[in-house]
Structure formats: structure tokens, C-alpha cells
Amino acid sequence: MNKPITAISTMLFLVACGGSGSEGLNTGTDSAAPSLGAALPDATDTKSLEVDKDFAFETARSIDVEFDIVAAQNDEATVSICTDYTPVGTEFDVDFDSCTLSGALNNGIFSHTMDVTNDKESVVGIVLFQDAEKAPMYKEFTVDENQRTKSDGSSRHVIVWK
Numbered sequence: 001m002n003k004p005i006t007a008i009s010t011m012l013f014l015v016a017c018g019g020s021g022s023e024g025l026n027t028g029t030d031s032a033a034p035s036l037g038a039a040l041p042d043a044t045d046t047k048s049l050e051v052d053k054d055f056a057f058e059t060a061r062s063i064d065v066e067f068d069i070v071a072a073q074n075d076e077a078t079v080s081i082c083t084d085y086t087p088v089g090t091e092f093d094v095d096f097d098s099c100t101l102s103g104a105l106n107n108g109i110f111s112h113t114m115d116v117t118n119d120k121e122s123v124v125g126i127v128l129f130q131d132a133e134k135a136p137m138y139k140e141f142t143v144d145e146n147q148r149t150k151s152d153g154s155s156r157h158v159i160v161w162k
Helices: 002-016
Strands: 060-068 077-082 085-088 091-094 099-104 109-117 122-129 137-142 147-149 155-161
Touching: 091 122, 091 137, 099 109, 122 155, 137 155
Parallel strands: 060 155
Antiparallel strands: 060 109, 077 099, 077 122, 085 091, 122 137, 147 155
């Protein structure tokens, strides 16, 4: 009597779960799987690519920083150059973790070279005075705005604050 109950239970279980049909199973004969190049009908391999001989895979550009800030000549101050910021009136909300360059102003003068990734079109310079009563100074620079041609014919980006 136990065997008929087991057989009936198994049959009910198979019917409830969708039976034993093979319509939902992948038997390896389905042609529904996409081929590798189907989404890109004009796809080519990399050996057919042509690249200009002057193309470089550089992800950043060098920038010469030349500051001679008259308003900071007689004060102890530091300068920072930052890439992530939002203008807020005449000042900026700056993510100081994005500052790629920081240093002390020496009689208002600061000169350095820094790298900026190609996705950044502008940076902000911030002068912070040791005297907390003096308000910080901000200046935004467009990175590709100024270029200098060097004696060897190459060009460099430069930002100048005077």
C-alpha cells in the first residue's frame, strides 16, 4: 500500500512542477544563444585599427603653475590647486581631497609643475592665510586656456595668478 501512495505523490509533484516536458530545458540544440559579433555587425579585430603616429595614450597633462600674488606678499599663506569644486557666489565649495598640489607661498610667489588628468577642464586655486581673520582667495583656471611654447618646440600648459 505504501508503493501506490509514493507513486501518486510523485506524479502529483511532477504535474505541479510543470511535468517532465523538455520545452524549458536547454538541450544544446537551441540556436537562441547570440553569437559574439551579433550586437556589433561592423566589429573588426584590433589588428585592422589604424592610429596616427602622433597619438599618445597619455591620461594626464603637465601644467606649469606660476603664482605671484601681490595681495599675499606680506602674509604667511599656503596655496592649493584642486580639481573637484562647485562655484558658490564668489567662492567655491572645494573637495580638499581633490587637491593635487599644495605648498607655501614665499612672499606671494609659488612655482611648481603638476599633472592634471585629461577629464578635468579647469582647476581652482585657493590661498589660505595663517591669519584666520583674512578671507581665503579663490581663482578658477581653465586648464587648456594658456599654452607656452618651449625652446624645443613642444608646448606646455601654464596657469598664472598675478
